[in-house]
Amino acid sequence: MRWSMIVFLGFFTACAPDEPNAVDSQGWRKIQEFGPAVQVPRDGALRLEYGVTGGAAVFDADGDGDLDILLTGTSPKSPTRLWRQTTNLEFVDASEGSGFDATFFGIGATAGDVDGDGDVDVLMTGRLGCQLYRNNGVGIFEQSTDFLAPKCSSSATFVDYDLDGDLDLFVCRYADISLNPDKECRDPAGRLELCGPTAHPALHDLLLNNDGNGTFTDVSVNHGLDRVAAAGLGVVVDEFTGDDLLDLYVANDGYENHLWVMGEDGLFTEQAAQRGLALNLMGETEAGMGVVSLDVDGDMAPDLYCTHLAAESNTLYIGKNNAFLDSTAPLGLGVASMPRTGFGVVARDFNRDGREDLLVGNGRVTRGSSVVLPSLDDPWNGMAEPNDLYLRSGRGFELAPKDPVLSEVGLTRAVVAGDFDRQGQLEVLIVNVETPSILVTPPKTQARELFVEAVDQAGHPVLHALILCQSGDKIQRRRQGISDGYASAQPPEVHFGLGASQLPAELTVRWPDGSQDAFQVEPHITRFQAQKGSGR
Numbered sequence: 118m119r120w121s122m123i124v125f126l127g128f129f130t131a132c133a134p135d136e137p138n139a140v141d142s143q144g145w146r147k148i149q150e151f152g153p154a155v156q157v158p159r160d161g162a163l164r165l166e167y168g169v170t171g172g173a174a175v176f177d178a179d180g181d182g183d184l185d186i187l188l189t190g191t192s193p194k195s196p197t198r199l200w201r202q203t204t205n206l207e208f209v210d211a212s213e214g215s216g217f218d219a220t221f222f223g224i225g226a227t228a229g230d231v232d233g234d235g236d237v238d239v240l241m242t243g244r245l246g247c248q249l250y251r252n253n254g255v256g257i258f259e260q261s262t263d264f265l266a267p268k269c270s271s272s273a274t275f276v277d278y279d280l281d282g283d284l285d286l287f288v289c290r291y292a293d294i295s296l297n298p299d300k301e302c303r304d305p306a307g308r309l310e311l312c313g314p315t316a317h318p319a320l321h322d323l324l325l326n327n328d329g330n331g332t333f334t335d336v337s338v339n340h341g342l343d344r345v346a347a348a349g350l351g352v353v354v355d356e357f358t359g360d361d362l363l364d365l366y367v368a369n370d371g372y373e374n375h376l377w378v379m380g381e382d383g384l385f386t387e388q389a390a391q392r393g394l395a396l397n398l399m400g401e402t403e404a405g406m407g408v409v410s411l412d413v414d415g416d417m418a419p420d421l422y423c424t425h426l427a428a429e430s431n432t433l434y435i436g437k438n439n440a441f442l443d444s445t446a447p448l449g450l451g452v453a454s455m456p457r458t459g460f461g462v463v464a465r466d467f468n469r470d471g472r473e474d475l476l477v478g479n480g481r482v483t484r485g486s487s488v489v490l491p492s493l494d495d496p497w498n499g500m501a502e503p504n505d506l507y508l509r510s511g512r513g514f515e516l517a518p519k520d521p522v523l524s525e526v527g528l529t530r531a532v533v534a535g536d537f538d539r540q541g542q543l544e545v546l547i548v549n550v551e552t553p554s555i556l557v558t559p560p561k562t563q564a565r566e567l568f569v570e571a572v573d574q575a576g577h578p579v580l581h582a583l584i585l586c587q588s589g590d591k592i593q594r595r596r597q598g599i600s601d602g603y604a605s606a607q608p609p610e611v612h613f614g615l616g617a618s619q620l621p622a623e624l625t626v627r628w629p630d631g632s633q634d635a636f637q638v639e640p641h642i643t644r645f646q647a648q649k650g651s652g653r
Contacts, residue, residue: 144559145558145559146522146560147556148558151186151188151198152553153195154195154550154552155171155189155190155191156191157170157191157195159494163302163312164299164312165291165317166224166243166244167191168311169350169530169604170223170550171189171224171460171550171604172223172603172604173186173187173188173189173605173606174187174227175537179201179256181202183537183538184535184536184539185199185202185211186208187200187228187239188548188554189223189241189243190219190222192219196217196219197212197217197223198212199211199256205540206556214257217241217250221243222245223242224269224604225242225270226240227240227274227599227600227606228599228606229606230577231251231286231331232251232331235254235577236254237252238250240286242270242289243269245268245295246265246266246268247266247270247288248261249264261331266286266288268293268295270288271349271350271351272350272351273352274286274354276363276581277580277629278363280629281327281329283329283331285325286324287323287324287325288323289322289349289351289352290349291320291349292314292317292348297317300312300316302316310483315348315371318346319346319372320346320349321337321342321345321346321347322337324337324340325337340385341387347369348369348370348371349367349369350368350369350406350407351368351600351602352365352366353365353421353598353601354598355581355596356419357378357419357436358378358439359439361631362378362380362381364377364378364379364385366421367408368406368407368408369405370404371403371404374395375395376388392441397443397445403426403429403432406423406460406603407459408422408423408462408603409422409475409601409602412473413448414435415593416437419596420433420434422462422464422475424460424477426482427457427458427481429455430446430454431459431477432445432450435448447513449512449513450475450507453516454477457502458479458480458482459478459505460529460531461477461478461530461604462475462476462601462602463475463476465543465545466614467508467543468508468562468564469616471591471593471615474506474508475507476505476506476545477532478530478531478547478548478603479505480501480529480530481502482500483496484500485502489501489502490526490551490552493552500528501526502529504525504527504532522555522557523557525555527547530548530604531546531548531605532602535610535612536610536612539644540644541566544558564616565614565616565640565643566613566614566643567615567622567644568613568645569597569645569646570609570646571611571626571628572646572647572648573648574648578609578610580597580629581596583626583627584626585626585627586615586623587623587625588618588620595613597611621638621639622638622645624636624638626649634647634653636653637653
């Protein structure tokens with residue numbers, strides 16, 4: 118279904134709130150730097166994978182209740198690092214002896230309990246495929262030797278697509294570099310530059326079914342994934358077609374995007390073009406990097422925001438009647454994003470006014486017109502950019518003034534947001550390449566916020582549960598996913614800003630199996646665990 122731009126603009130004019138955003142974006146605080154920085158190999162080459170590394174997983178690695186940080190590495194000189202939280206928001210490097218392969222060139226990561234033992238396991242994507250690591254319960258990981266997901270991969274997510282109670286796996290694959298791993302690309306001046314994905318053959322993505330014991334079977338062909346090769350970089354899980362079944366949206370770099378819709382027969386079909394999600398408003402492909410699902414218009418249905426290259430705007434697709442329209446320009450997100458290259462993105466209510474904002478991590482993949490960070494080697498010294506925060510306003514979104522902490526110039530890839538110390542306040546991990554990654558926190562306000570974890574009867578997260586929150590006459594929608602953004606694992610929780618409301622928060626949790634529970638959360642509570650079967 119397609120609708121006219123005139124009708125669409127009228128809808129948003131009627132529904133936009135009148136009051137401006139009243140909370141200043143200034144005042145972000147840096148909590149910790151994580152160094153040494155992740156660096157690409159200094160081997161005289163500029164390989165395709167060098168431009169897309171910079172992933173992270175934020176999860177409880179050691180079972181102590183707070184969140185730890187995994188940063189993907191690229192070589193023995195810049196290996197994968199595990200940062201363990203020891204006290205409130207203080208992290209120590211626990212990489213030595215953690216079990217991760219120091220020789221693996223990683224790109225992204227995701228996290229979930231694949232074998233049902235209660236411990237969070239890790240999947241790392243990389244230049245030669247994926248590696249699966251099982252957690253022994255105290256934060257020591259052992260590589261699974263029987264796991265196979267070959268060729269260059271980027272983002273991935275665990276999802277129980279068949280609703281059998283265990284976590285299956287979807288892997289975005291980027292390009293087949295195996296045929297010519299040392300391929301060189303050059304800019305118009307004859308200088309070496311990073312190759313784009315079309316310099317190598319395209320790949321189809323992978324769907325791997327969990328056999329029930331943490332081993333996986335490739336079922337990609339069964340679902341038709343082998344029929345559409347592209348260059349996948351971002352994936353998000355939500356229900357995009359109004360049938361209460363979980364679907365997958367993939368942001369592709371230079372190819373049409375994909376929407377894998379789950380049918381009543383238990384099989385996925387690709388429907389991006391017919392639902393308005395394959396191309397932008399002009400009918401063009403874009404360089405899809407990161408992607409996030411959010412509810413911009415408050416209709417209790419998901420919309421989608423994708424990050425892209427400089428000179429292409431990041432793109433916002435608004436859903437209506439199970440179809441989508443590129444609504445980037447009328448909502449103030451077009452021109453503002455065009456000068457920079459977006460990768461990671463998170464949708465969170467950073468000023469707690471009841472509307473989700475957008476934080477985009479930027480960093481070029483081509484040389485800029487000038488050197489930005491002289492301390493870095495060529496070409497990285499000309500690729501650094503500031504990050505962008507888009508706050509909700511009556512007209513849609515507005516680019517916030519640059520904050521010296523949040524917008525510190527760098528080459529940002531993944532961005533992860535969550536309540537890292539479980540104290541009911543939002544923190545953000547900004548993952549940089551060539552400069553240290555940082556953990557930051559938004560300005561403090563008097564507005565309320567609430568974190569909700571949807572868990573099963575054993576207390577384990579239920580991925581992709583839908584959580585609705587009503588406080589007063591306002592209802593908000595969130596999906597408890599882990600893959601929003603780029604090459605990263607978000608913590609399995611949702612965040613609500615409740616403004617000045619002092620009323621109880623009324624929660625409705627819709628579980629993936631179709632059942633639901635209702636809970637009431639008193640105003641003084643900032644963190645709540647909604648357990649399946651224990652609500653009203």
